[in-house]
Structure formats: structure tokens, C-alpha cells
Amino acid sequence: MVNLNVNIGNLSLKNPALTASGTFGYGEEFSDFIDLNKLGGFIVKGTTINHREGNPYPRMIETPSGMLNAVGLQNKGVDYFINQIYPRISDIESEIIVNVSGASIGDYVAVCEKLAPLDKINAIEVNISCPNVKQGGMAFGTTANGAAQVTKAVRAAFPKTLIVKLSPNVTDITEIARAAESEGADSVSLINTMLGMAIDVEKRRPYLSTITGGLSGAAVRPVAVRMVWQVAKAVQIPVIGLGGIMNGRDAIEFMLAGATAIEVGTANFIDPSTTIKIIDFMNEYCDRHGIKDINEIIGQI
Amino acid sequence: MRKFIIDFVIVENRHLHDNYSLLILTPKTGEKLPEMRPGQFVQIAIDGTKSTFLRRPISINFVDYNNNQLWLLVRKAGEGTSHLLGLQKGDNLNIILPLGSSFTIPTEKTSRLLLVGGGVGIAPMLYLGCELKNKGYNPEFLIGARSAKDILELDELASVGNVHISTEDGSLGEKGLVTKNSVLNTPIDFIYCCGPAPMMKAVAKVAQNIGSECEVSLENMMACGVGACLCCVENTVKGNVCVCTEGPVFNINQLTW
Missing domain, CATH: 2.10.240.10 (Dihydroorotate dehydrogenase, electron transfer subunit)
Incomplete structure (x- = not known):
């Protein structure tokens, strides 16, 4: 029996497979396809202090081996999550991690303060890397100072495991990761989507209502693997890797590069059972390579 | 409704003409098809193309529960649908179904129901028409297309109810857009519509003008x-x-x- 248990700060995951925010709804959307209790955990949709309508349609265009999205953090706000959604999903055995977004530091703190008392929420992922909102979002994630300020404020408001989600749209991601670490983040997750753009040449206009959007899917994977490898070498805290993970092989690639856990995002749209297949693959892979504990492979490169 | 991921095998790929195919599929393992409602759709995984990544949503054209077969009407739009048109009997497709909401079945059996389809938009109307007929309603169809050759599944529709036709070039039925078809000058209680967005918007306007309920897909x-x-x-x-x-x-x- 292979040990797949990994730890992110004080958070113990029964396996390294998480789902990425914004790609897995609130878990319920996938309950017909997989046993949610088998996941290490899932990260729910980006949650803000107030209801957000998001960006106008069209918000998505398929691109080679990936897609661009410009959803813009559509969600019903943290109170709706706490009152309506949380009671429905809180009996799931896997960890539920809430992704938190804000337009100001005060917004981030207000959401974290509301989430902190929830028994089932042992961790939050702070999104300082959304490319699709005008204020906040990525603005905090593209400077070390911005990342430090948000992390410091949120750290004071949320006593449990704090993960900071980083943007790849920066010159040196290790600098941002170190800023988050120095202000008390328990972990960093990376990468969020890469800023991209696509144009309908027949209509001579951009496909997305926002012109630019976030690129995800297999296309971004080599960039993500590189960044995870760089960050894992630069910080002491555990790194969570994501970006174009489509299968078990890809998940192992991220762990070898230094990820302690991984998030599956866009692949959920193509095969809703991707996470379960990844967990099965991890067991099979470890058996095949004589590995007793998956922690042995983390950061071997 | 519970959703399933099922591997299907193609029983027949019926080329209706250059740009359209009727794919008739059955679950590979022989499992019984789940219940599906008219108006719902499926998501098909596209494997083996250079540029596609996501699944393709396709409307349910008909469910033949007797033969455990699913009918999907596919129009060639891009690389994904081109790939589907090129599949052969015996090829496999991984499909998530059934998805989304369905058309409302009216409570009043004597309601006059008009099922309007533009181009490949007739796809959900065949299944809806069959369902309505089986429940004792008397559905009528209004189909619109550029030309006679773009009118799909006419025989199947005609076996379910009266068919009114509009073609832009006048090669079949009345000449002009569906919104100008004379059937819309008669009293109608419920219009169901699927087709290009400008057509659905125009039909919705007509429905409002004549006081008909209207659902669009x-x-x-x-x-x-x-x-x-x-x-x-x-x-x-x-x-x-x-x-x-x-x-x-x-x-x-x-x-x-």
C-alpha cells in the first residue's frame, strides 16, 4: 500500500489531488461522475465579499491545446456561499478549500474573517492572480510588495492554512513567492492562467468581450512545470502545482518538479473523472517504481 | 437528472449531404440509455484532431429507446464537427449526457404547437415532436433553410406532424424567412424554436406579437x-x-x- 498522504501547512490531504478553483464549481456539479470523497480536496470557485456578475459573454474561446477564459470571478458572494452552499457540501470527507478574491485588501480580509469560523474549511487559497478583473486580482500578484501586503493582512484574519495563488504573468515568480512566504503563507499554488488573446480574423475582432483572457489547458503545462521547479527551489513552504495537468503522468511531472500537491483544472471539462484517474495512476506509478511514500518523489529534479 | 459518461459506438453515419450527418449511436457495453428529455444536449469528446481540445455540445435529435440508439444531427462547423462527420460505423465516441434543461410540455392537449427549426436547429424538434405526439398532442413544424437541399429529416418530421417550409431561395415551400411564413398568421399557443440567434430573436418577436408562449434553445x-x-x-x-x-x-x- 502506497502512502499518498501529503501535508500543506497544518492541512493533511489523503492524496495530492486537488481541483483548481473555477473548474469544479462547488464539487456538486461533478458528484454524478466521481466519488468526491476520494479526492485530496477541492477548491471552490473564487469567492468575493459581494455578488459579482462577471464579464459579458463571450467569455471563452478554444485555442490550440487549451482555452482562453474571461469569466471575471462571477459568484454570488461569500454570504451566499456560507448560507446556501456550505451546508450542502460540508459533509464531504475531502478537504474543501475556498478560493478568495478581492478588489481591495479590505475585501480579502472581510471574506477571510467570514470563512475562518467554518469548521469544515481548514484552508483558503488567496487569489492574487486573476487576469480577468479590472481591480485587485492580478494587480496584487504582479509585485512582491502587493503580494506581501495581501498575505500579511489575510494572515492576520485567517488562522488556518493559507495558500497564496500566484500569477505567471510576472518577470520573476520566485520573488513573489518569497514575498508571500515571508508574510506567513503556508503554501503557494501556481500557476494561475497566462494572459492571452485570440482574434477572429474573419470578423476582425477579438473572440472575448474583454479582448484578453486567461490561457489554461495542456498548452501552458511546460511553463507551469518550469515555474513550479523555480519556486520550489526558492521557498521552504510546500508548493502546489497546477497548469495543464491532463493525466497522472502530468501530475507526477509537477511533483518531481517540486509540487507537494497538484490541482486539476481545465481537464475537468474534458474528462470529469480526471482526478480519480490521477489518484489511480499515482498508486500504480509508485508501485511500479518501488516507491512506498509519494513524498519521496517531491522535488527530485 | 443524473448525468452519465458513456462510451458509444457508431451504428451508422448517415451523410444527409456535404455539411450534415446523422450519427446513430448505441452504448458500447450495451447498457440501457438513460432517460433524456427533448431539448437536452450531450457533450462529445473529440479525439484525434490537431486543434480541438474541448468537448462539443450537440443537441439530442432523437432517442430510440426500442433499439437503444441515440440520434445526433451534426453540422460541419469547424474541425471538431468535421471530425464527427468523418467517423465510420464501429468508431467510438465518449459522451456525457443528458445535459441541460428541456422544453416545456403544455398542460392543455388542444394547444396549437409550432416547432420552428432553422437549418440544423431542427435537431431537437424531431425528438420534441415525437414526444408531443406520443402524449396526444398535435405538433406542427415550421422549418427554414437557405435552400431545399438544406432541409433535413423532412420525412421523419412529416411522419410526426404537419410541416411548413420556408426557403430563402424559394426552392421548397414559401420563399423567404421563417418569420414570414403564413402559418404564423394563424393562432398559435406555443412556439418552440431552435436555430441561429438572429432567427430565434425574430421568431421570439413574432411570438410576442401574436401572444404565443415561446421557448428557444x-x-x-x-x-x-x-x-x-x-x-x-x-x-x-x-x-x-x-x-x-x-x-x-x-x-x-x-x-x-
Whole structure:
């Protein structure tokens, strides 16, 4: 029996497979396809202090081996999550991690303060890397100072495991990761989507209502693997890797590069059972390579 | 309704003409097809193309429960659908189904029902028409296309109910757009419509003018199909909602057209 248990700060995951925010709804959307209790955990949709309508349609265009999205953090706000959604999903055995977004530091703190008392929420992922909102979002994630300020404020408001989600749209991601670490983040997750753009040449206009959007899917994977490898070498805290993970092989690639856990995002749209297949693959892979504990492979490169 | 991921095998790929195929599929393992409602859709995984990545949403054309077969009418639009048109008997397709909302069946059996389809938009109308007929209604169809050769499944539709036709070039039925068809000058209680957005908007306007209920089936660009990615939203009186879960069928009163 292979040990797949990994730890992110004080958070113990029964396996390294998480789902990425914004790609897995609130878990319920996938309950017909997989046993949610088998996941290490899932990260729910980006949650803000107030209801957000998001960006106008069209918000998505398929691109080679990936897609661009410009959803813009559509969600019903943290109170709706706490009152309506949380009671429905809180009996799931896997960890539920809430992704938190804000337009100001005060917004981030207000959401974290509301989430902190929830028994089932042992961790939050702070999104300082959304490319699709005008204020906040990525603005905090593209400077070390911005990342430090948000992390410091949120750290004071949320006593449990704090993960900071980083943007790849920066010159040196290790600098941002170190800023988050120095202000008390328990972990960093990376990468969020890469800023991209696509144009309908027949209509001579951009496909997305926002012109630019976030690129995800297999296309971004080599960039993500590189960044995870760089960050894992630069910080002491555990790194969570994501970006174009489509299968078990890809998940192992991220762990070898230094990820302690991984998030599956866009692949959920193509095969809703991707996470379960990844967990099965991890067991099979470890058996095949004589590995007793998956922690042995983390950061071997 | 519970959703399933099922591997299907192609029983027949019936080329209706250059740009359209009727794919007839059955579950590979022989498992019984789950219940599906008229108006719902499926998400097909596309393997083996150079540029496609996501599944393709396709409307349910008909469910033949007796033979355990699913009918999908596919129009060639891009590389994904071209790939589907090129499949052969015996090829496999991985499909998630059934997805989305369905058309409303009226309570009054004597209601006059008009099922309007533009081009490949007739796809959900065959299944809806069959369902209505089986329940004792008397559905009529209004189909619109550029030309006679673009009228699909006419025999199947005609076996279910009266068919009114409009073609832009006048090669079959009345010449002009569906919104000018004379059947719309007669009293109608409920219009169901699927087709290009400008056509559905025009039909919705006619429905409002003649005081008919009207449901339309939208086909916004979609990624997940299960309400997770929030990409396919339509602006409604309730704000942005997912077409894949709240739709694809909407009463026009819900829309901000």
C-alpha cells in the first residue's frame, strides 16, 4: 500500500489531488461522475465579499491545446456561499478549500474573517492572480510588495492554512513567492492562467468581450512545470502545482518538479473523472517504481 | 437528472449531404440509455484532431429507446464537427449526457404547437415532436433553410406532424424567412424554436406579437457543459446564468432580448 498522504501547512490531504478553483464549481456539479470523497480536496470557485456578475459573454474561446477564459470571478458572494452552499457540501470527507478574491485588501480580509469560523474549511487559497478583473486580482500578484501586503493582512484574519495563488504573468515568480512566504503563507499554488488573446480574423475582432483572457489547458503545462521547479527551489513552504495537468503522468511531472500537491483544472471539462484517474495512476506509478511514500518523489529534479 | 459518461459506438453515419450527418449511436457495453428529455444536449469528446481540445455540445435529435440508439444531427462547423462527420460505423465516441434543461410540455392537449427549426436547429424538434405526439398532442413544424437541399429529416418530421417550409431561395415551400411564413398568421399557443440567434430573436418577436408562449434553445460557446466553468452565460432577468444548466431551453420572458 502506497502512502499518498501529503501535508500543506497544518492541512493533511489523503492524496495530492486537488481541483483548481473555477473548474469544479462547488464539487456538486461533478458528484454524478466521481466519488468526491476520494479526492485530496477541492477548491471552490473564487469567492468575493459581494455578488459579482462577471464579464459579458463571450467569455471563452478554444485555442490550440487549451482555452482562453474571461469569466471575471462571477459568484454570488461569500454570504451566499456560507448560507446556501456550505451546508450542502460540508459533509464531504475531502478537504474543501475556498478560493478568495478581492478588489481591495479590505475585501480579502472581510471574506477571510467570514470563512475562518467554518469548521469544515481548514484552508483558503488567496487569489492574487486573476487576469480577468479590472481591480485587485492580478494587480496584487504582479509585485512582491502587493503580494506581501495581501498575505500579511489575510494572515492576520485567517488562522488556518493559507495558500497564496500566484500569477505567471510576472518577470520573476520566485520573488513573489518569497514575498508571500515571508508574510506567513503556508503554501503557494501556481500557476494561475497566462494572459492571452485570440482574434477572429474573419470578423476582425477579438473572440472575448474583454479582448484578453486567461490561457489554461495542456498548452501552458511546460511553463507551469518550469515555474513550479523555480519556486520550489526558492521557498521552504510546500508548493502546489497546477497548469495543464491532463493525466497522472502530468501530475507526477509537477511533483518531481517540486509540487507537494497538484490541482486539476481545465481537464475537468474534458474528462470529469480526471482526478480519480490521477489518484489511480499515482498508486500504480509508485508501485511500479518501488516507491512506498509519494513524498519521496517531491522535488527530485 | 443524473448525468452519465458513456462510451458509444457508431451504428451508422448517415451523410444527409456535404455539411450534415446523422450519427446513430448505441452504448458500447450495451447498457440501457438513460432517460433524456427533448431539448437536452450531450457533450462529445473529440479525439484525434490537431486543434480541438474541448468537448462539443450537440443537441439530442432523437432517442430510440426500442433499439437503444441515440440520434445526433451534426453540422460541419469547424474541425471538431468535421471530425464527427468523418467517423465510420464501429468508431467510438465518449459522451456525457443528458445535459441541460428541456422544453416545456403544455398542460392543455388542444394547444396549437409550432416547432420552428432553422437549418440544423431542427435537431431537437424531431425528438420534441415525437414526444408531443406520443402524449396526444398535435405538433406542427415550421422549418427554414437557405435552400431545399438544406432541409433535413423532412420525412421523419412529416411522419410526426404537419410541416411548413420556408426557403430563402424559394426552392421548397414559401420563399423567404421563417418569420414570414403564413402559418404564423394563424393562432398559435406555443412556439418552440431552435436555430441561429438572429432567427430565434425574430421568431421570439413574432411570438410576442401574436401572444404565443415561446421557448428557444440557445447554443452559447461552452466549455464544461455542467455548470462549473461559467463560460456559456446568457444575460437573463436573473443576471448571468449558465446556458448549459439553466438552459439551453429558455422561455423568452427570461431573456433580455
